[in-house]
Amino acid sequence: MCGIVGITGFMPVNQSIYDALTVLQHRGQDAAGICTIDALNCFRLRKANGLVNDVFEARHMQRLQGNMGIGHVRYPTAGSSSASEAQPFYVNSPYGITLAHNGNLTNAHELRKQLFESGRRHVNTTSDSEILLNIFAQELDRCPHHPLEADDIFSAVAAVHQHVRGAYACVAMIIGHGMVAFRDPNGIRPLVMGKRELAEGRTEYMVASESVALDTLGFEFLRDVAPGEAVYITVNGQLYTRQCAENPRNNPCLFEYVYFARPDSFLDKISVYSARVRMGTKLGAKIAREWEDLDIDVVIPIPETSTDVALEIARILDKPYRQGFVKNRYVGRTFIMPGQQLRRNAVRRKLNANRAEFRDKNVLLVDDSIVRGTTSEQIIEMAREAGAKKVYLASAAPEIRFPNVYGIDMPSATELIAHGREVEEIRQLIKADALIFQDLDDLIEAVREENPDIEQFECSVFNGIYVTKDVDLQYLEYLQSLRNDDAKALARQNEVESLEMHNEG
Numbered sequence: 001m002c003g004i005v006g007i008t009g010f011m012p013v014n015q016s017i018y019d020a021l022t023v024l025q026h027r028g029q030d031a032a033g034i035c036t037i038d039a040l041n042c043f044r045l046r047k048a049n050g051l052v053n054d055v056f057e058a059r060h061m062q063r064l065q066g067n068m069g070i071g072h073v074r075y076p077t078a079g080s081s082s083a084s085e086a087q088p089f090y091v092n093s094p095y096g097i098t099l100a101h102n103g104n105l106t107n108a109h110e111l112r113k114q115l116f117e118s119g120r121r122h123v124n125t126t127s128d129s130e131i132l133l134n135i136f137a138q139e140l141d142r143c144p145h146h147p148l149e150a151d152d153i154f155s156a157v158a159a160v161h162q163h164v165r166g167a168y169a170c171v172a173m174i175i176g177h178g179m180v181a182f183r184d185p186n187g188i189r190p191l192v193m194g195k196r197e198l199a200e201g202r203t204e205y206m207v208a209s210e211s212v213a214l215d216t217l218g219f220e221f222l223r224d225v226a227p228g229e230a231v232y233i234t235v236n237g238q239l240y241t242r243q244c245a246e247n248p249r250n251n252p253c254l255f256e257y258v259y260f261a262r263p264d265s266f267l268d269k270i271s272v273y274s275a276r277v278r279m280g281t282k283l284g285a286k287i288a289r290e291w292e293d294l295d296i297d298v299v300i301p302i303p304e305t306s307t308d309v310a311l312e313i314a315r316i317l318d319k320p321y322r323q324g325f326v327k328n329r330y331v332g333r334t335f336i337m338p339g340q341q342l343r344r345n346a347v348r349r350k351l352n353a354n355r356a357e358f359r360d361k362n363v364l365l366v367d368d369s370i371v372r373g374t375t376s377e378q379i380i381e382m383a384r385e386a387g388a389k390k391v392y393l394a395s396a397a398p399e400i401r402f403p404n405v406y407g408i409d410m411p412s413a414t415e416l417i418a419h420g421r422e423v424e425e426i427r428q429l430i431k432a433d434a435l436i437f438q439d440l441d442d443l444i445e446a447v448r449e450e451n452p453d454i455e456q457f458e459c460s461v462f463n464g465i466y467v468t469k470d471v472d473l474q475y476l477e478y479l480q481s482l483r484n485d486d487a488k489a490l491a492r493q494n495e496v497e498s499l500e501m502h503n504e505g
């Protein structure tokens with residue numbers, strides 16, 4: 001999913017960006033990077049594979065000097081997982097630009113060809129984000145005068161919107177100018193902005209994937225960056241904003257609310273936590289209505305994301321809520337790990353059963369979603385081993401049947417347990433005594449309640465409708481061949497031989 005952050009300030013930003021990345025870590029665990037602009041107008045960059053904590057040592061932090069910077073945590077959804085594809089990316093012309101991107105482009109292949117043939121630009125990695133950066137650079141390069149005005153920068157973003165398809169929430173820096181952030185015309189991936197007032201009327205600005213990063217750093221939440229909008233903050237701290245898309249539409253990704261975002265974030269005016277509680281209200285009502293014969297003794301969440309949903313289901317059903325599983329705090333999110341073997345092994349390292357909560361009981365386990373079924377299959381087995389009589393499972397999201405092409409690594413329909421299967425078949429596969437999924441309309445209503453202006457969510461994984469309208473069967477087949485688990489494993493084996501052109505430091 002990736003997390004991005006950018007800060008323009010009047011004090012060194014290295015520590016603030018590091019801190020912001022640590023609270024966005026749940027969005028990407030594979031790589032991290034920070035780029036700042038120092039007093040000599042040079043970029044200072046550190047990026048590598050690993051968690052934020054591992055990537056930045058004291059010596060790197062000392063080198064990341066300057067009052068303006070951007071950062072990224074990566075969950076690869078395009079290209080390879082090589083360190084050379086960690087972000088931010090850099091191009092030296094015009095002026096010198098760095099960019100960090102959350103999302104996924106659906107026409108990266110055509111753009112790469114066009115960049116090479118018409119723009120005479122070579123992109124040395126397989127990353128779609130580096131392509132996006134080069135498109136932006138190419139458009140800025142068309143401006144005939146120096147220095148660039150805010151109008152020129154907004155025209156370049158408008159042109160990016162014309163050429164690029166897919167999902168992109170981005171933050172970039174241009175040497176000698178300032179910081180630019182923009183969001184795709186469908187607003188698929190989130191982006192928020194905030195400010196911090198200093199003495200003498202000076203204002204520092206921050207953009208981030210989630211509002212929780214603003215809270216942590218003491219920035220006041222200003223608003224969401226609108227779909228298609230660009231924000232430009234000059235090196236002197238002057239803020240400009242403009243709508244750069246011709247037909248912007250607000251189609252945020254529904255799965256952000258189900259799983260990706262932190263509950264304490266507000267995205268597109270919706271509290272993620274409250275949305276999850278409402279998911280519990282709807283799902284609890286469905287269980288009470290349609291499964292009245294289920295003899296449930298206790299409701300147990302599958303930590304961590306489903307806890308808010310499960311607590312509300314327990315309240316609606318008037319059953320005890322118990323922490324039947326203990327989560328190892330040192331194991332991260334399993335779904336965003338690369339490779340099925342890694343994900344499988346991680347579930348048992350991450351969760352262990354509290355036997356007292358299972359012995360001789362009929363338990364209703366609650367998860368936020370069932371994607372590949374890796375978690376549910378093993379958790380149900382663990383519940384039985386711990387002595388449960390009957391094990392029921394409820395999912396706050398409906399069946400996930402279609403690939404995602406916008407920044408969630410579900411490229412291959414055949415890897416999804418619900419693809420081409422009815423609920424009964426899925427139940428048998430994961431060996432549950434009953435399996436209940438949320439209805440899509442209920443999920444949409446639960447999330448939309450706080451912002452009825454959202455007409456349509458990006459919910460292709462549930463209904464196969466892709467809001468960018470450029471995704472057909474041929475594209476999905478191409479994506480599957482490129483990014484299925486086996487193809488990625490093979491690519492990882494060959495990665496050691498790839499030339500890494502980044503600042504390893």
Ligand SMILES: O=P(O)(O)OC[C@H]1O[C@H](OP(=O)(O)OP(=O)(O)O)[C@H](O)[C@@H]1O
Nearest residue numbers: 304305333334335370371372373374375
């Ligand atoms: O069906 P699967 O392919 O297993 O994917 C779904 C599971 O993965 C996620 O948990 P994860 O461990 O990533 O994170 P969490 O601790 O935030 O719940 C999600 O919350 C589900 O539990």
Ligand SMILES: NC(=O)CC[C@H](N)C(=O)O
Nearest residue numbers: 001002076077078102103
């Ligand atoms: N999940 C994301 O936002 C990933 C960004 C970009 N597509 C990459 O793979 O690096």
Ligand SMILES: [Mg+2]
Nearest residue numbers: 302303304305
């Ligand atoms: Mg989970």
